[in-house]
Amino acid sequence: MQYRVTSPASVAVLGGIVGVCGPLLLSVDGQAAHVAHITLSSGWSWAALSYFAGMAEKRKRRSCVMGVVSLVCATLAYYVTKAVQGDFLKVDLGDHTGQTTYFAWGQFISFIALWCFTACLFGPILGLLGNLSRNGYKRHAFRAAVPLVVIAETSVRLSTEASLQQPVVGTTWCATRIAAMIILFAIAGYSIYEYWRTLSKRRIHSS
Template identity: 45%
Template sequence: MSASLTGSRTRTRSRSRILVFSAAPAVGAGVGVLGPLLINATHPVGHAVHLVLSAGWSWAALAFCVGLARKSRAESVVLAAASLVTAVVAYYLTKLGQGAYLTLDLGDPAGATPHVSWSDFASKTLSWCVVACVTGPVLGLAGNLARNPGLRGLPFRMLVPLLAVVEMSERLRVESPLQGPVVGATWTVVRLVAVAVLVALAGRAVRAWRLRPSAGQADE
């Protein structure tokens, strides 16, 4: 009976591991597809979602959260990279389906016949896959280290909101005057939320640190 129970637990762990290793790329694919799909959204909410999913900090958050969800550092590193690579491939495949890489062959005697510029598509996809392979493990490891309690994990927990503040501030300064009101409002809200998260994280860590000596004295 114990052998049967052990075998059942082993099969359960195997299924769980398979689900985990397929979930991260699946989420990455969703992020990669939704960004370009919503680029022409007419509703302000849809356009705002497109802006968020197309921002660099949200892709960093994808890899970070994958690492945060795993106890194993090795799994955090591997799955974070896999999620980002899948997101990149899904993004450029979606753009390809939308006709982003169509070009005209002016040398065609039949006329200007559009065709896919595979070299353009491949170069951009491969270059960003390389970036994903480099940054994904770093972000995944940061997410895993963010699991550390108290002040030890605080710098890692603050990474994504800090990236959001920096990116949104730069976009508001440089790009916002050239964009519509939805763009400016979205970036402003993201920045405010990120600042609030930074303050909350710091406050929580400091409060936990200050309460530790009191708890130790109470035990004595």
């Protein structure tokens, strides 16, 4: 399979789309929009964003950079969207009427700083994993990275948060985990198939 080298601008745009759509879909009516919001707001979807940004690159160093760029742009877009939606508007307690509001710049900037720092920590790792999944005899192991992240996150959320959420949330997490398991088994099956095919070719050539 051939991959085109991506530009920082295209990765930034993709990250921005993911970041905007997460909170934006929360205000859209309909169960499909709610499911999409749950999916795009999950940690695994952001991990997948960074992973595939790295996979699209041929060079390891560039894949690490793209992993960071995608997450930083998604973070900025996410919190700017939430700011526009009014999430950082606070009531001025000094006004007894409760009609005066102000923008919580400190909270806004601290959230962005925290998650941009997290992006700089995990972006290079995820981007590199995506790059390593392109070629090499270990590529199938690296291709299992995102499904494993999905299974881990959804399992934790189902055991700790599902009872506190709406039924559609738990259903979405269950369906996502099942899909990740299917993909993981498919990767394992294809890896075994390739191994035996390579082994058979070696036996034919050696005979």
